[in-house]
Amino acid sequence: ERTYEILKLFKPVPEASSRVFHGIMFDAGSTGTRIHIYKFIQKDPVELPVLDNEMYHAVKPGLSAYKDNPEEGGNTIRQLLKIAKKTVPEEEWRRTPVVLKATAGLRLLPEDKASALLKEVQEVFDESPFFVPNNSVSLMNGTNEGVLAWVTVNFLTGHLYSNTRRTVGILDLGGGSTQITFLPKSKKTIQSAPSNYIARFNLFNHTYQLYTHSYLGNGLYAARLATLGALGADGLDWKVFTSSCLPKKFREDVTFGGTTYKVSGIPDGYAGYKLCYYEVMKVIKGIVHQPYEVKGSSIFYAFSYYFDRAVESGLIDGSRGGAIEVRDFKKRAKEVCNKMTKYRAISPFLCMDMTYITCLLKEGFGFKENTVLQLAKKVNNVETSWALGATFDYFRNLNIH
Missing domain, CATH: 3.30.420.150 (Exopolyphosphatase. Domain 2)
Known part of the structure; x- marks a missing residue:
């Protein structure tokens, strides 16, 4: 059911209609975590979508600061997802992908600490109403x-x-x-x-x-x-x-x-x-x-x-x-x-x-x-x-x- 939803994103659109869709990207950096909520309009199925707007919000410190308390780190993601719920219309939630990519802050941590943090984020995503693709939480x-x-x-x-x-x-x-x-x-x-x-x-x-x-x-x-x-x-x-x-x-x-x-x-x-x-x-x-x-x-x-x-x-x-x-x-x-x-x-x-x-x-x-x-x-x-x-x-x- 959910896979089918996401596939629709790639289906050619009837000529006359233009589709609106959203994407949620978390940037988990060393000094902060940022959420980008993009709204796209796909006018032509072959071309790049047009970016209609972006909602951006950041919290400090970054996930790596919670290396000894991953649950707290997960809570910062929960807070940011609340903004996403206010920004994306409810009927679109289940087809809006949510993805987090972590960068140098987590690359600099011991591997076990980094994966505990990512696992915590994965759990927060899984309980959210958004579409969670495979490999939605990763070290970039x-x-x-x-x-x-x-x-x-x-x-x-x-x-x-x-x-x-x-x-x-x-x-x-x-x-x-x-x-x-x-x-x-x-x-x-x-x-x-x-x-x-x-x-x-x-x-x-x-x-x-x-x-x-x-x-x-x-x-x-x-x-x-x-x-x-x-x-x-x-x-x-x-x-x-x-x-x-x-x-x-x-x-x-x-x-x-x-x-x-x-x-x-x-x-x-x-x-x-x-x-x-x-x-x-x-x-x-x-x-x-x-x-x-x-x-x-x-x-x-x-x-x-x-x-x-x-x-x-x-x-x-x-x-x-x-x-x-x-x-x-x-x-x-x-x-x-x-x-x-x-x-x-x-x-x-x-x-x-x-x-x-x-x-x-x-x-x-x-x-x-x-x-x-x-x-x-x-x-x-x-x-x-x-x-x-x-x-x-x-x-x-x-x-x-």
């Missing part, structure tokens, strides 16, 4: 995270509809991992990349061959800890991790993924951009591959923490987003680090974060100072994230390899 691999974010942004910017093959690249900076994905123009990019950095999939009779990689441990929060030498360290109950990226008098407990670390500035040492850059460099150098082609003129959309930090440091306006160059991140990082007291109220980590972003873009991916980044939280009023691409993938298997 990093390749899909990058590819599906690319699909989202290029769909929203209209590039997937046009045949010009002009697409935009994406840069996604999460809490636990960071992704880079673009469509290479040059054969050399594909030939010189490690083979698992090239992903292929089909969409509308086009085969796309993308350069994509997800760096686990290089998301903003994981990188803070790595810079401090705390990621994967022992003796957390007595060790204090210090950095010249932090205000000298700063001292605080920092929690990430359900683990707490003691963190401080260097009271009698130096602080500032140069030293900080040298510290964050250790987290990037030799780890991040430089694609042959980023020296070119391709446009990249940057979102998630790239966007948030650009807003906090005053580089862009939070309601509009905007285009900046890589050198703007660098210039602002220097200002923030050399006036730490001024920015401390916004965040004592702003110097570290801005320096990390600068270093990741320049020394990591190898972007030139004048590469233009389009910073956007939303495109056409829809969140830039892998969630929309994953919903498409769900409705028509993209078969990413």
Whole structure:
């Protein structure tokens, strides 16, 4: 009965009528859980559906914070499903798929802790009135995270509809991992990349061959800890991790993924951009591959923490987003680090974060100072994230390899 319901989604529609359907996608990230409720209109059975609107809501902290109490984690999902019930008309519930994909926060947990959390989510889904497909709760691999974010942004910017093959690249900076994905123009990019950095999939009779990689441990929060030498360290109950990226008098407990670390500035040492850059460099150098082609003129959309930090440091306006160059991140990082007291109220980590972003873009991916980044939280009023691409993938298997 339920399988039959979902199959109807793929049945050709009588010419005159257009169908409305919904999809619910949970993004379980390292710093929060977000629900995306999409409303689609299928005007033409062969074409991509038209996205009518998105309802978005987020809760903090992420599921990984409940690693020792999975039931509590399940409750956060229950809360978000209440919003879905208010958004999707009741007569559509049983044919509206509900899916959760977890990313770096759960990838960084021990396997047994991660599966206990996912099992709990599965139980919450099973008691919900929505359609629960097979494999509705899973850990998403990093390749899909990058590819599906690319699909989202290029769909929203209209590039997937046009045949010009002009697409935009994406840069996604999460809490636990960071992704880079673009469509290479040059054969050399594909030939010189490690083979698992090239992903292929089909969409509308086009085969796309993308350069994509997800760096686990290089998301903003994981990188803070790595810079401090705390990621994967022992003796957390007595060790204090210090950095010249932090205000000298700063001292605080920092929690990430359900683990707490003691963190401080260097009271009698130096602080500032140069030293900080040298510290964050250790987290990037030799780890991040430089694609042959980023020296070119391709446009990249940057979102998630790239966007948030650009807003906090005053580089862009939070309601509009905007285009900046890589050198703007660098210039602002220097200002923030050399006036730490001024920015401390916004965040004592702003110097570290801005320096990390600068270093990741320049020394990591190898972007030139004048590469233009389009910073956007939303495109056409829809969140830039892998969630929309994953919903498409769900409705028509993209078969990413």
